[in-house]
Amino acid sequence: MAVSDHTSSGNHGTGFTAIPADARPLAIEARGLVKSFDGTRAVDGVDISVPEGAIYGILGPNGAGKTTTLRMLLGIIDPDAGVRRVLGHDRPHDIGRLIGYLPEERGLYPAMKCVEAIAFMGALRGLPLKEGRKRGAELLERHGLGYAADRQIRQLSKGMAQTVQLLGTLVHQPRLVVLDEPFSGLDAINQGKLEVMIRALADDGVTVIFSTHVIHHAERLCEGVAIIAGGKVPYAGSVEAARDRIPAQVRLETRAREGAWLSALPADARRDGDFFQFPLPESGIEPLLRQLIEGEAGILSLSIERAGLHDAFVAIAGEAAARQLEADSTANLGESRT
Amino acid sequence: MSQTGTPTRSRLNLFQASWVIARRDFVAVLFSRAFLFFLLGPLFPVLVGGLAGSIGKSVSDQAVSVEVGVAMSASDNAAMIAAADVLRPQLGGFLPALREVKEAAGDSNFDARAFLDQRRGNYAAIVTGTLAAPKVIGTQGQVSRWSGPAELIAATAAGASPSQLPRATSEVVTTSAASERTNRIRTAQAAQMVLFLLTMLLGGMVLSNLAEEKGNKIIEILAAALPMDAVFMGKLFAMLGVSFVGIAVWGALGWGFWAIAEDAIVTVTQTNFRELPGPAVGWPMFLVLGIVYFTMAYLLLGSLFLTIGAMASSVREVQTLSMPVTMLQLMVFFLSAANIGQTGTALELSSIAFPLSSPFAMLARAAMEETLWTHALALVWQVIAVFLLVKGGSLLFRKRVMKSGGAGRDKSRKRPRFAA
Numbered sequence: 001m002a003v004s005d006h007t008s009s010g011n012h013g014t015g016f017t018a019i020p021a022d023a024r025p026l027a028i029e030a031r032g033l034v035k036s037f038d039g040t041r042a043v044d045g046v047d048i049s050v051p052e053g054a055i056y057g058i059l060g061p062n063g064a065g066k067t068t069t070l071r072m073l074l075g076i077i078d079p080d081a082g083v084r085r086v087l088g089h090d091r092p093h094d095i096g097r098l099i100g101y102l103p104e105e106r107g108l109y110p111a112m113k114c115v116e117a118i119a120f121m122g123a124l125r126g127l128p129l130k131e132g133r134k135r136g137a138e139l140l141e142r143h144g145l146g147y148a149a150d151r152q153i154r155q156l157s158k159g160m161a162q163t164v165q166l167l168g169t170l171v172h173q174p175r176l177v178v179l180d181e182p183f184s185g186l187d188a189i190n191q192g193k194l195e196v197m198i199r200a201l202a203d204d205g206v207t208v209i210f211s212t213h214v215i216h217h218a219e220r221l222c223e224g225v226a227i228i229a230g231g232k233v234p235y236a237g238s239v240e241a242a243r244d245r246i247p248a249q250v251r252l253e254t255r256a257r258e259g260a261w262l263s264a265l266p267a268d269a270r271r272d273g274d275f276f277q278f279p280l281p282e283s284g285i286e287p288l289l290r291q292l293i294e295g296e297a298g299i300l301s302l303s304i305e306r307a308g309l310h311d312a313f314v315a316i317a318g319e320a321a322a323r324q325l326e327a328d329s330t331a332n333l334g335e336s337r338t
Numbered sequence: 339m340s341q342t343g344t345p346t347r348s349r350l351n352l353f354q355a356s357w358v359i360a361r362r363d364f365v366a367v368l369f370s371r372a373f374l375f376f377l378l379g380p381l382f383p384v385l386v387g388g389l390a391g392s393i394g395k396s397v398s399d400q401a402v403s404v405e406v407g408v409a410m411s412a413s414d415n416a417a418m419i420a421a422a423d424v425l426r427p428q429l430g431g432f433l434p435a436l437r438e439v440k441e442a443a444g445d446s447n448f449d450a451r452a453f454l455d456q457r458r459g460n461y462a463a464i465v466t467g468t469l470a471a472p473k474v475i476g477t478q479g480q481v482s483r484w485s486g487p488a489e490l491i492a493a494t495a496a497g498a499s500p501s502q503l504p505r506a507t508s509e510v511v512t513t514s515a516a517s518e519r520t521n522r523i524r525t526a527q528a529a530q531m532v533l534f535l536l537t538m539l540l541g542g543m544v545l546s547n548l549a550e551e552k553g554n555k556i557i558e559i560l561a562a563a564l565p566m567d568a569v570f571m572g573k574l575f576a577m578l579g580v581s582f583v584g585i586a587v588w589g590a591l592g593w594g595f596w597a598i599a600e601d602a603i604v605t606v607t608q609t610n611f612r613e614l615p616g617p618a619v620g621w622p623m624f625l626v627l628g629i630v631y632f633t634m635a636y637l638l639l640g641s642l643f644l645t646i647g648a649m650a651s652s653v654r655e656v657q658t659l660s661m662p663v664t665m666l667q668l669m670v671f672f673l674s675a676a677n678i679g680q681t682g683t684a685l686e687l688s689s690i691a692f693p694l695s696s697p698f699a700m701l702a703r704a705a706m707e708e709t710l711w712t713h714a715l716a717l718v719w720q721v722i723a724v725f726l727l728v729k730g731g732s733l734l735f736r737k738r739v740m741k742s743g744g745a746g747r748d749k750s751r752k753r754p755r756f757a758a
Contacts, residue, residue, distance in 0.1 A: 037741055076561045077740055093565055096349040101562040107555030111366065123358045124563035126350050 024051040026085075027176050027207035028073055033082035035068050042068045044231040045082070050209055050224065052175075055202045057218035058211040059313065060228035061324035066211035067104050069228065070180050073209075074101055087176055097126040100174035104181045104211075106165050110154035114140060114164050117153055121168030132171055139167040143193075159190050166194070170201070177201055179210035183217055195221060213328040219309040227313055229321040239309060246307030246315050247279040253300040254292070261295025264288055280304055352571070355564040359572025363547075364579045372543070376584055379539045406434035406484055407461040409442035409450055414469050414495070421495035433487050439464060450475040463488075469496040519679070519706075521615025526678045526705035529617075529628060530698050534671040537635050540581050541667055544640045545647040546656045547573050552739075553653070561740060566732035570648075574640050574728070578633060617705040627704045627713060634720040635697035639667065641724060642694070645731030649738060666694075674698035681706055690716060693723035 028050040035043040043065040050056040058066045072079045075092035086092045092099065108117050118139065119132030127135075140149050143163060153161055162185060169177065179198075183191050198221055201208050212218055218225050219239060226236040235242055253275050254261075265288075269278035281288060285304060292299055314322040350358065367373055408415045415438045422436045439459065442448035450464040454475060463476030463484045472492040474485045551557040560569050596603060596611070604610050617624040643663055650656045674695040677686040681703060689699040700716045 071562075074562045076558065077736075094349050096563050099562075101559065103555065103558040103562070105555040105558065107551075107557070107559060109362075109366065109550075109554065109556065111370075120358075120362055121559065123362075124560065126354075 024053060025088075026050060027052040027054070028056075028084070028086055028209060030069075030073060030084040031082055033069065033072050033079045033084060035065075035072060035077070035079050042231055043072070043079070046226075046228070046231075046233045048073075048226050048233065048236055050207060052207050053202060053205050054207055054223045055198060055221050056207070056209045057222035057225045058209065058228055059213070059215065059218045059225050059309075059325075060211075060317070061213055061321055062328050064228045064321070065231040066213075066228055067180055070178055070209070070211055074099065074178060096124075097172060098175045100125070100169040100172065100177040102166055102169045102177075102179045102182055104184070106162055106185075108153045108161060108165055108168075110152065112153055113150050114145065114153065114156070115149040117164055118168040118171050121165075122171040125172040125174070127172040135171050136167065139171060140164075143167065159186060162186065163190070166197070170197075174206065176207045176209070179208065181212060182210050183212060183214060191217075213325050215308075215310050215313060215325065225309070227316050229317040235312075235316045242312040242316065243307050243309060246311045248307060249305045249311075250276075250278055250280050250285065250288075251301075251303045251305060252276045252278075252292075253302070255298030255300055256296065259295055259297060261292050261297040264291035264295060350564065350568075352565065352568050355568030356572040356575060359560070359564070359569055360576040360579065363573055363576030367543075367576065367580045368583065373580065373584075376539070376543065376580070377587055379584075380535070380588055404434050405437050405461055406488070407439040407442075407450075407459060407464040408436050409439040409448055409464050409466045410468060410472075412443065417469060417495035418465070418491055421491045425491065425494060429487075429490075433491070434462065434484055436465075436491070437461070442466075465492075522618060522705050523679050525615050525617045525624075526702035527675065529624070529701050529705055530671065530675055530678070533628070533632055533635055533698055533701055534667070536581065536585070536632055537639050538664065538667050540577060540636055541639060541643055541663055542660055543580075544574070544577055544643045545659060545663060546653065547577065547644055548648040549650070549653055549656055552648075552651075561736075566736050566740075567728055570641065570644055570728050570732045570735075573644060574637060577640060578636055581636060618708045619704045619710065623710070624704055628701060630717065631697035631701045631704075634717065634724070637724045638693050638697065638720065638727065639670070641727040641731055645727070645734060648731065648735045670695045671698060674702060678702045679706060691719075693720060693727070696720050696723070 026049050028048060030046060030048045033043055033046040033048075034041070046065070046069050048058075048069070058069060060066050068077070071077045073084055073086060073092065075086075084090065084092075087095050087098055089095050109120075112120065115133055115136040118136030119127075119129050122132035122135065123129050137146070137149055140146050145160060145163060148156060148160065148164075153164065156164065166179075166182070169179075182194055182198075186194060195217070198208050198210070210217075222239050224237060225239050225242060226233050227242070235245075252265075265276060266278045266281055269276050271277075285302075289299075289302075310322070313325065317325075349355075367376075408418045410418065419436045419438070422433055426433055439448075439450075439453070439461070441453065441458070442450070448466075450466050453459065454461070454464065461476075463474050463480040465472050465474055465484075465488045467473035469492045472488050474481050474488050476484065548557070551560060557569075619627065646659055646663065647656055650659060673692070674689045675698070677683065677689050677699060680686045686699060686703075689695045690703070696716055697720060700713060704713065
């Protein structure tokens with residue numbers, strides 16, 4: 001069963017109004033979602049709660065069940081078991097106008113002009129074509145692609161086409177935006193632009209949920225996160241709470257190599273070159289410091305580092321899942337460079 | 339409003355959703371190169387038919403001779419040919435074209451039997467003997483066919499028969515029960531053939547209709563935004579619209595061509611289209627029913643083909659499916675064509691009840707019978723069948739291609755599991 005925690009006020013943009021998460025209604029709520037494909041269980045009892053206005057990440061390696069979970073939440077596929085509710089509705093298609101979705105495998109009609117593609121995607125969500133064209137032209141202009149409005153999709157670079165599709169996802173001004181691996185295939189500059197866009201959406205009160213296998217995107221952007229591995233969600237809650245599950249790490253460098261002060265270090269302290277590394281003792285740092293000074297350890301440096309989401313991921317999902325996540329991130333980096 | 343302040347329903351209805359898809363597809367197909375080929379499509383069967391017809395006629399003219407040779411004395415030959423010319427205005431096609439057998443001229447020992455056995459000349463039969471005792475030599479069938487005319491010609495040539503036959507006055511009736519039935523069968527056959535050709539042209543296009551969306555991964559966006567039956571319905575109606583544009587273009591071209599070159603068309607086709615036999619329900623109603631049944635035939639076959647095509651995982655698989663699909667269309671056509679004129683029989687009723695052949699069978703019925711209420715009944719059934727096929731197709735697509743399960747909704751609405 002997932003550990004749920006929604007007490008954080010979030011860590012995104014400056015315009016974010018810090019409302020205690022529990023006080024907000026839920027944009028997405030899912031309980032016990034199960035999905036199997038050809039006898040293989042892809043998602044196994046997923047529970048997720050996403051407050052309205054939050055940026056929420058689904059973090060996990062490839063094949064963990066992220067896309068399947070999102071597709072079930074959107075009603076593209078129905079789960080074999082479990083229930084979902086999106087913006088208060090258990091049939092996501094009933095509120096299609098309020099949702100924007102960018103799938104993992106990007107798709108646009110190659111012969112369509114950019115502005116028409118955006119308008120068409122808006123029309124799918126109930127926006128009149130005329131209004132869609134107008135907004136599409138504005139969005140393209142705002143994002144530096146005004147010159148390409150009348151170009152066919154097949155004439156665009158991959159990054160440009162991806163931006164056009166993202167604008168098509170947003171053109172009808174949805175209240176909930178679901179992005180499946182939105183950073184995949186983008187170079188660093190476009191990743192930065194996308195982060196800005198996501199923050200701006202949240203500032204406008206839009207709920208954004210995205211899947212990723214890149215920890216630092218989730219860490220930088222998300223208020224809440226669901227860690228998913230092997231189809232299960234061992235943790236769902238705030239990023240802060242996930243990090244708090246791992247004690248802060250102390251990193252100590254001393255002049256002296258030996259001495260009675262060594263007995264003051266915690267039993268699980270390990271030597272890493274000239275450094276000692278160990279979790280922050282429950283009693284705090286002051287008693288330890290006193291003993292080190294009295295023992296003449298000769299402190300050269302001492303730092304206390306709060307655990308990152310990566311450490312939390314390792315602790316929650318396990319080493320194997322973390323290794324796969326790193327491998328996926330490296331592969332993604334290579335892909336975006338090409 | 340829901341607990342989150344969301345409007346209770348905020349989506350496109352089935353009609354609106356279908357319209358969004360139909361509009362996109364219609365415009366995309368209309369401005370594609372594929373549409374040009376679609377417009378040219380009907381020319382190919384016409385060209386092939388014309389070529390095959392002229393080749394067939396030429397072969398037939400050479401192979402099936404109606405020339406009968408005369409191998410009598412020179413004076414008898416001349417008298418026979420002259421007598422045939424006298425009789426031809428009144429007996430026309432009942433008389434053979436008489437030709438003098440050159441090989442027999444001046445040969446008193448000419449053996450007509452041996453001549454024909456050696457497969458020489460191109461005569462259906464040869465008349466020898468004298469005017470008083472003509473002898474017809476040929477195969478059994480040819481002898482039976484030409485003995486009577488040969489006797490009549492010989493009698494006329496010998497002066498034993500009146501050279502002036504009495505002229506009968508005539509009174510033409512527009513039809514009779516027998517001829518009306520025959521004419522209507524011809525109309526029914528022609529109408530079914532046109533319907534079949536039109537739906538066959540569209541079959542291939544519908545089959546590959548979802549291939550683009552699947553190939554470009556756009557299907558994911560469509561499936562997230564709209565119910566799958568709206569996607570299916572939209573695609574079907576887009577192609578229907580395209581086919582109506584095509585028919586309008588062909589119709590306008592045909593009408594224009596007819597207006598310019600009516601005489602030439604009648605001469606070339608040897609058919610005066612103004613005198614086509616009228617259907618039982620009358621031409622205006624028949625044309626209306628033709629359009630309606632074309633729509634239904636297309637929607638029925640199209641929804642089936644769309645589903646079959648949607649199941650295919652690649653364009654190659656779609657191409658492989660084309661042959662069995664064409665066979666299926668042919669079987670449907672044969673089933674309904676076999677029942678023309680058998681109104682009320684179990685076979686005819688079953689071809690009306692079977693949704694795919696129903697429009698074909700009912701169009702034939704419109705040519706044969708005046709009753710209209712049966713068409714209303716059949717159309718209701720066909721509309722239900724279209725709905726079921728689209729629903730079934732989209733369900734199958736969700737299950738087999740999108741791999742969707744059947745849960746997800748909170749079924750206990752009165753006792754919500756997600757308490758506010």
